[in-house]
Amino acid sequence: MTQILEIRDLKALARRRVPKLFFDYADSGAWTEGTYRANEEDFAGIKLRQRVLVDMSDRSLETTMIGQKVSMPVALAPTGLTGMQHADGEMLAAQAAEAFGVPFTLSTMSICSIEDVASVTTKPFWFQLYVMREREFVLDLIDRAKAAKCSALVLTLDLQILGQRHKDLRNGLSAPPRLTPKHLWMMATRPGWCMKMLGTNRRTFRNIVGHAKSVADLSSLQAWTNEQFDPQLSWKDVEWIKERWGGPLILKGILDPEDAKIAAKTGADAIIVSNHGGRQLDGAHSSISMLPRIVEAVGDQIEVHLDGGIRSGQDVLKAIALGAKGTYIGRPFLYGLGALGKEGVTLALDIIRKEMDTTMALCGKRRITEVGRDIIAE
Ligand SMILES: Cc1cc2nc3c(=O)[nH]c(=O)nc-3n(C[C@H](O)[C@H](O)[C@H](O)COP(=O)(O)O)c2cc1C
Numbered sequence: 001m002t003q004i005l006e007i008r009d010l011k012a013l014a015r016r017r018v019p020k021l022f023f024d025y026a027d028s029g030a031w032t033e034g035t036y037r038a039n040e041e042d043f044a045g046i047k048l049r050q051r052v053l054v055d056m057s058d059r060s061l062e063t064t065m066i067g068q069k070v071s072m073p074v075a076l077a078p079t080g081l082t083g084m085q086h087a088d089g090e091m092l093a094a095q096a097a098e099a100f101g102v103p104f105t106l107s108t109m110s111i112c113s114i115e116d117v118a119s120v121t122t123k124p125f126w127f128q129l130y131v132m133r134e135r136e137f138v139l140d141l142i143d144r145a146k147a148a149k150c151s152a153l154v155l156t157l158d159l160q161i162l163g164q165r166h167k168d169l170r171n172g173l174s175a176p177p178r179l180t181p182k183h184l185w186m187m188a189t190r191p192g193w194c195m196k197m198l199g200t201n202r203r204t205f206r207n208i209v210g211h212a213k214s215v216a217d218l219s220s221l222q223a224w225t226n227e228q229f230d231p232q233l234s235w236k237d238v239e240w241i242k243e244r245w246g247g248p249l250i251l252k253g254i255l256d257p258e259d260a261k262i263a264a265k266t267g268a269d270a271i272i273v274s275n276h277g278g279r280q281l282d283g284a285h286s287s288i289s290m291l292p293r294i295v296e297a298v299g300d301q302i303e304v305h306l307d308g309g310i311r312s313g314q315d316v317l318k319a320i321a322l323g324a325k326g327t328y329i330g331r332p333f334l335y336g337l338g339a340l341g342k343e344g345v346t347l348a349l350d351i352i353r354k355e356m357d358t359t360m361a362l363c364g365k366r367r368i369t370e371v372g373r374d375i376i377a378e
Contacts, residue, residue: 002337007311007332010348012086014338017193020185021171022084028332031161033215036278039309046288046318047377051364057359061368065326066152066248066269068305071101072353072369074316076345077277077307077328078154078252083111083203083339086178087196091120093337096125096345105154105328107224108141111368113147113206124151128252129343130159132228137212142244144211153245154272155238163280174202176218196341208293223226234308238266250305253280255290257297260304269327270303277330278306288319295323320368321375342359 001181004010015023021119029036061072076097082089090112097104098121117125127145132138172180187194197203208224209215215224240244242249249265252272263271273291274362275284283308287308294303306319307328329352336348360368363375 002019003055004347004351006351007335007348008257010332010335010339010344010351011161013340014280017190019183019190021168021173021177021183021186022081022197023338024167024171025081025086026079026331026338028165028167029044029282030165030280033278033282035275035282035286039275039278039288040311041309042286042289043311043315043318046322048318048359048363049375049377050362053098054364056364056366057363059361060355061353061360063325063368065103065305066150066250067100068103070103070326072316072349072356073320073324073326073351074310074352075103075126075305075328076333077330078105078107078110078156079330079334080107080109081111082107082334082337083200084195085334086341087200088116092119092123092342093333093345094125096342096349097125100346100349102169102349103152105152106128106150108207109205110207110318111205112202114141114144114150116202116206117198118148121171121345124149125153126150126152126250128154128156130156131230131233131240131241132212133230134212134214134228137208138241139244141207142241144207144356146245149239152248152250152269153241154240154250154252156252156276158274158276158280160223160229161275161313162229163282165279169298175195176221183199187232190265202270221303233308235262235266238268242267253286254294255284255287257293260294260302264298264301268302270305271298272305272328273324274306276305281362288315288322291319291322291324294302297324299323310352313352313357314359315353315361316356317363317368317371320371321362321373325372 090110094104095118108130127150249268250270254271303325306324306327336344
């Protein structure tokens with residue numbers, strides 16, 4: 001096996017180990033994938049200032065996100081179907097994040113449930129909420145997250161309707177997966193994945209099945225998800241969700257300064273500058289290119305976080321320098337998980353940590369909390 005030195009190596013290994021339909025599900029964006037690519041590429045255009053002969057000893061990446069201590073400002077983003085990249089994926093990723101000292105965010109559309117993840121972790125994780133038309137189910141989800149002592153609710157705003165991903169349609173990916181001969185072949189060629197999957201009973205959307213009224217079994221889930229995302233979700237809904245939840249609230253999916261200004265007035269604790277990893281509005285700007293404008297608009301009123309396209313510790317550092325208080329990684333941890341399970345998630349975090357630490361030092365800084373625009377070259 002080739003040495004794993006960067007996130008790209010984990011991606012290559014995941015491609016070999018995860019059935020194509022699930023690997024493609026992670027490695028895809030909407031339509032032309034232009035925004036998906038821009039998220040990654042626009043980081044490369046930002047240049048750093050090299051400094052010399054400054055004290056580079058005793059460095060620290062420790063900081064806070066929404067007042068909670070983190071060993072570095074990198075959380076795991078909520079991702080659906082993570083338990084299909086690797087058996088019990090959400091539980092393993094949550095454990096890796098906990099040991100590393102960074103937040104794990106569980107998606108509403110996860111395979112392992114809130115209760116599954118709570119049963120294998122000792123510290124609070126974060127929960128991401130999709131607002132469904134079946135409000136009773138949404139209220140119940142919020143209450144379950146509270147009962148599991150989740151320490152933040154991440155409310156996703158940019159998926160009232162689904163963007164189209166060609167790869168998923170061509171692969172016939174559905175939720176839950178249908179077992180066609182093509183899918184069986186994709187799985188049979190990944191025997192290690194199959195063995196682990198056979199060893200768990202967590203293979204469906206366990207936050208939903210058995211909890212939502214109209215979803216008793218797998219056959220009705222697909223119809224349910226298609227009709228359940230609420231296209232009429234509005235800023236008014238943020239109010240009652242905030243009230244019902246009563247804890248730290250993060251609004252995810254802000255890409256426009258005007259929306260950021262409205263979000264800042266809701267009393268939420270943070271916003272995430274995000275285009276859903278390029279999976280929703282293809283043709284939208286990259287997250288990193290919108291960050292400075294959003295920080296300028298609301299940076300003094302609300303904590304600003306960013307996700308989308310982070311593939312290295314350098315990318316994290318650039319986001320922090322441009323005003324983000326925290327960042328999230330989606331695909332990098334999914335590739336780690338698909339490649340090597342829990343150890344792969346730890347490895348992804350470790351690669352990013354080392355890259356961030358070295359880069360910070362070579363820019364002449366010793367603490368992440370001191371990093372600002374002055375490390376960016378004009
Ligand atoms: C496979 C996959 C599934 C995702 N599922 C969700 C989800 O269920 N809820 C959500 O809010 N965001 C979801 N996202 C978006 C991520 O939270 C995050 O915004 C994005 O992955 C960041 O970009 P990156 O993958 O380039 O790091 C998903 C992303 C991926 C790649």
